[in-house]
Amino acid sequence: MGDIVVLVKAALNPETIRSKPDGTVDIDAMSLKISDIDRNAVEEASRLKSILGGKVYSITILTWGPVAKRSKDLKMAVQEALAKGVDEAYILADDEIVPGDPVTTASAIVGIIKKEGLNPDLILAGEATIDGFTGQIAGRVAAKLGLPYVSFARKIEVKDGKIVAERDLEDYLETVEAPLPAVVSVTREINQPRPPTLLQIRRASKKPQKTLKAADVEGLVKPKRVIEELRVVAVKRKQIIIEGDTLEEIADKLIDYLVKEGVLQL
Amino acid sequence: MAKVLIVASSERDAGEALGAFSSAGDAAVLAYGKAAAQADAIAEYGVKVYKLDSDVVDVVFAALKKLYEVEKPSIVAGVSTKNNRDIMSRLAGLYDLPMTTEAYDVEVGEDYVRYKRGALSARAIAAEKAPLPAVVLLAPRKTKPAEKKGGGSVEELKVEVEPTVKVVGRQEKVKGGVNLEEAEIIVSVGRGFKKKEDLKLAFELAELLGAQIGCSRPIAADLKWLSEDHWVGLSGKKVAPKLYIAIGISGAPQHIAGITDSKIIVAINKDKSAQIFKHADYGVVADLYQFIPVLIKKLKERMGRA
Numbered sequence: 001m002g003d004i005v006v007l008v009k010a011a012l013n014p015e016t017i018r019s020k021p022d023g024t025v026d027i028d029a030m031s032l033k034i035s036d037i038d039r040n041a042v043e044e045a046s047r048l049k050s051i052l053g054g055k056v057y058s059i060t061i062l063t064w065g066p067v068a069k070r071s072k073d074l075k076m077a078v079q080e081a082l083a084k085g086v087d088e089a090y091i092l093a094d095d096e097i098v099p100g101d102p103v104t105t106a107s108a109i110v111g112i113i114k115k116e117g118l119n120p121d122l123i124l125a126g127e128a129t130i131d132g133f134t135g136q137i138a139g140r141v142a143a144k145l146g147l148p149y150v151s152f153a154r155k156i157e158v159k160d161g162k163i164v165a166e167r168d169l170e171d172y173l174e175t176v177e178a179p180l181p182a183v184v185s186v187t188r189e190i191n192q193p194r195p196p197t198l199l200q201i202r203r204a205s206k207k208p209q210k211t212l213k214a215a216d217v218e219g220l221v222k223p224k225r226v227i228e229e230l231r232v233v234a235v236k237r238k239q240i241i242i243e244g245d246t247l248e249e250i251a252d253k254l255i256d257y258l259v260k261e262g263v264l265q266l
Numbered sequence: 267m268a269k270v271l272i273v274a275s276s277e278r279d280a281g282e283a284l285g286a287f288s289s290a291g292d293a294a295v296l297a298y299g300k301a302a303a304q305a306d307a308i309a310e311y312g313v314k315v316y317k318l319d320s321d322v323v324d325v326v327f328a329a330l331k332k333l334y335e336v337e338k339p340s341i342v343a344g345v346s347t348k349n350n351r352d353i354m355s356r357l358a359g360l361y362d363l364p365m366t367t368e369a370y371d372v373e374v375g376e377d378y379v380r381y382k383r384g385a386l387s388a389r390a391i392a393a394e395k396a397p398l399p400a401v402v403l404l405a406p407r408k409t410k411p412a413e414k415k416g417g418g419s420v421e422e423l424k425v426e427v428e429p430t431v432k433v434v435g436r437q438e439k440v441k442g443g444v445n446l447e448e449a450e451i452i453v454s455v456g457r458g459f460k461k462k463e464d465l466k467l468a469f470e471l472a473e474l475l476g477a478q479i480g481c482s483r484p485i486a487a488d489l490k491w492l493s494e495d496h497w498v499g500l501s502g503k504k505v506a507p508k509l510y511i512a513i514g515i516s517g518a519p520q521h522i523a524g525i526t527d528s529k530i531i532v533a534i535n536k537d538k539s540a541q542i543f544k545h546a547d548y549g550v551v552a553d554l555y556q557f558i559p560v561l562i563k564k565l566k567e568r569m570g571r572a
Binding site for chain 1: 357395548551560
């Protein structure tokens, strides 16, 4: 009783973006890392573990291939989750479903939950992942499992078999109450994840991990959406560092530049 | 012809979604929340409007599910608001539909939809294609609204459903009275400021330039020195001013993602290796506490206000 499933993505790290000569993104040259907001979800899961009293399971679906090339980054991402309080990790990595599609990822998550007989009180995910940022996995999983869904939570409290959460919307905060089990997506503001300690990292490597293939999971939906092109945004900034002997001189030069650019009228 | 179902919580959002898809085929609109009161105005686009007087997401989702089964649309669309993301992701999950958010330049074909969207923290643009039926949420304010031609109709929707997720309270967010999306000049502040009181340096500069005040995530989210409507970045506001002046901002990728549409970016930071300089047109490596007063003085002189 009282288990938590937390969804963890090994996402393309936008900071490692490289361009091919034709201006498209060299995806193969980019590395993967645990998606930022999933760190918050893991942190929240380990906090709530002590209240709910169960185990924390993570589920990771590899969406960027090929598997052979990504396995090291994938392992690092899962290790970080394990170090931060996840007890057991499930991973689905299969070249058959890369590059992925949220429709596939959600069906894989639901497939793993069913196959492994996981019966969580709470499924936690980040509101979106740093690579695609479409923010739809948690909602899909909730609908497929027929569970209540609370999105954009920046605060969660568990009491008397239900959760009270604060949804962070554009113009207002909405406090909601939902029965458990439930699916909750969290925002960055919910907590401040700290990096794992050395001891936590060492312990993580001994925790159970199970890697599955597409054929192991029932109800898997094949990717539908196709990324036809991924092009690097070519914003050329001038990157001029203004030098001068005094701050007065630098300020004058800066003002001159801005007037010349037509963005400042004196 | 494709059948389109638009889901909107404001007249403006409904207009934009109709603008993107009006040539695709017959459209109907599910108008919920604030849009319910604007149902007649939305009907003037010449569409059927289903009016739902609720903004509780469980109720809106139940209504959408019912409409989806009756209308069998090939496209379900709207603007990428948070409640729309919530509702639409559930619909997409229920029927295994492809779904995207923040889309623009939409093109609908016989059995597919093509669109563009920002990806990788706004450092790349993806061109994607999805088979129909599909869910498409648009990037706000990037699509021209449709034209009103009159002749629509309004039907009130009654949904008898007890929400599983109950709304027990709402609290309006405090606003600092800024409208960063429309600002021509933005002076933006970051962790380089040591105390809340020190922000007055930036306020003075902003006043002189007729600029609005923006900030990085820590200033709004962690320190709460400014209200959240000042927050620029991936989770905050995406801005497109003529001039963006980043003071004491290191330039985290999430912040950069919010400022890429700026015409000219100026960075002032004492750390010469700060990431922000790579994304700036003009950089000044200096202590903001020393430089900003000098810049203000010089501006005043040259504006004849000294």
